[in-house]
Every structure is written in structure tokens, then in C-alpha cells.
Amino acid sequence: MFVKIGSKFDRGIGxxxxxxxxxxxxxxxxxxxxxxxxxxxxxxxKWHDFFKRRQPIYLELGCGKGLFxxxxxxxNPQINYMGIDLKDAVLAPAKxxxxxxxxxxxxxxxxxxxxxxxxxxxxNVMDASDIVERxxxxxxxxxxxxxxxxxxxxxxxxxxxxxxxxxxxxxIYFKTDDDLLFADTLDYLSESGFEVISKTYDLHGExxxxxxxxxxxxxxxxxxxxxKALVARLRK
Numbered sequence: 750m751f752v753k754i755g756s757k758f759d760r761g762i763g764x765x766x767x768x769x770x771x772x773x774x775x776x777x778x779x780x781x782x783x784x785x786x787x788x789x790x791x792x793x794x795k796w797h798d799f800f801k802r803r804q805p806i807y808l809e810l811g812c813g814k815g816l817f818x819x820x821x822x823x824x825n826p827q828i829n830y831m832g833i834d835l836k837d838a839v840l841a842p843a844k845x846x847x848x849x850x851x852x853x854x855x856x857x858x859x860x861x862x863x864x865x866x867x868x869x870x871x872x873n874v875m876d877a878s879d880i881v882e883r884x885x886x887x888x889x890x891x892x893x894x895x896x897x898x899x900x901x902x903x904x905x906x907x908x909x910x911x912x913x914x915x916x917x918x919x920x921i922y923f924k925t926d927d928d929l930l931f932a933d934t935l936d937y938l939s940e941s942g943f944e945v946i947s948k949t950y951d952l953h954g955e956x957x958x959x960x961x962x963x964x965x966x967x968x969x970x971x972x973x974x975x976x977k978a979l980v981a982r983l984r985k
Contacts, residue, residue: 775841789864789874796879800829801859805882810868815843819850820961822861833864875914884921888965891930903934908941924978926969931977938981948979
């Protein structure tokens with residue numbers, strides 16, 4: 750399902766740290782939202798019970814403004830989706846984008862949950878009972894300086910965390926614009942016991958009709974930057 754890739758873009762401080770305008774309405778609106786959870790630790794070990802239907806869970810780490818989940822969840826009622834990010838300033842727009850997508854499909858919003866959580870401490874909110882079949886990591890901060898590499902969401906330290914709740918045949922889907930991060934992630938996965946079952950250095954140079962674009966993906970494409978992508982699963 751994937752293609753071939755390559756590109757570089759100097760993001761300065763990294764787009765995960767892009768300045769977000771303060772949104773006074775964000776926290777109150779999120780706290781009234783039935784599919785948003787601020788104190789996620791109280792559901793640790795019980796996420797499958799949070800949803801209306803017990804079915805496979807797909808997890809997006811760093812969901813941003815929610816365009817990725819908004820593009821998937823309404824069309825896939827047989828999957829439950831979890832989106833994790835830290836700041837209300839992005840989670841509140843995510844909430845609105847997801848609601849709008851379900852309204853457009855004429856569907857009840859019953860297979861999404863958004864969490865406010867630091868992904869580096871994800872084991873504070875998920876454990877081995879919260880099995881997920883798929884993890885999406887889309888355009889995470891590349892943290893290019895060596896002293897910051899451990900903060901990458903694909904670093905072996907993080908991969909070991911994900912292995913605690915990823916199904917034995919579960920998969921990690923990863924997309925990035927950053928050449929170095931992609932190359933390092935290939936090494937990280939191998940080091941952590943994963944096998945890459947598909948990869949591409951130019952996702953949009955091939956026919957990938959199932960690809961759902963994120964906000965940053967659209968931005969990089971407009972700049973002519975190629976998108977790299979892969980799918981990996983644990984080696985048996």
C-alpha cells in the first residue's frame with residue numbers, strides 16, 4: 750500500500766512546539782465533551798469498556814487538530830479510535846473537526862475518544878489490558894539534536910512502552926517529512942524487535958487511495974516535500 754520517498758525541511762523549533770494561540774474557550778468546551786477525557790489515568794486498564802462497542806482500538810499518538818481521525822473514524826464504525834495530545838489548544842479544534850466529520854457522514858459519534866496526556870508517560874494511562882491493534886505516529890517532532898533524540902516518539906525507549914499494550918500482531922504506522930528521523934526510526938524499530946513490512950520515500954508519488962492526510966502533511970506537500978511512510982510489526 751506504500752510508495753517511495755525523500756526530503757528535508759528545517760523546522761526550527763519543530764512543529765510540535767509551534768506557537769499555539771491561547772483559546773479561552775478550549776478547556777470549557779473540552780470539559781463538556783462526552784468523548785474527551787482529561788483524567789485519563791482513571792480509565793487505565795479499562796479503555797475497551799469506555800466505548801459503546803467492544804472492538805479493535807486504533808491509537809493515534811499526537812493527534813493534533815484531529816484531521817486524521819476525522820478522516821477515518823466516521824467511515825470505519827467497526828474500529829474504535831483513540832487520539833492523544835497534550836494541549837487544549839489543539840484538542841479543542843480536534844473535537845470540532847471530528848464532530849463535523851461525523852455530522853457530514855450522518856453518523857452518531859460513538860467510536861472516538863480524545864485524551865489529554867503526555868505521550869512520553871503513556872504507561873500512566875494504558876496497560877496490558879488496553880490492547881490496541883494499531884498505532885499511528887504522524888509527523889512527530891523530529892528532535893534533531895542528539896541530546897534530545899530520546900524524546901522522539903519512535904525512539905526505542907518509547908517503542909518499549911508501546912509494546913506493553915500493542916497486540917502481538919499489531920502494527921505501527923509512521924509518517925514523516927524528515928529524512929533523518931525516518932532513517933533513524935528504521936534502526937530503532939529493528940533494534941526494538943520490529944520488522945518493517947512496507948516503506949516508502951514518496952508516499953504521494955504512488956497510488957495510495959487509503960491514505961488520510963494530516964494538517965502537517967498538507968502543509969509539507971504544498972512546499973514540495975516528499976512524505977516518508979512505513980508499517981512495522983513485532984517480529985515473531
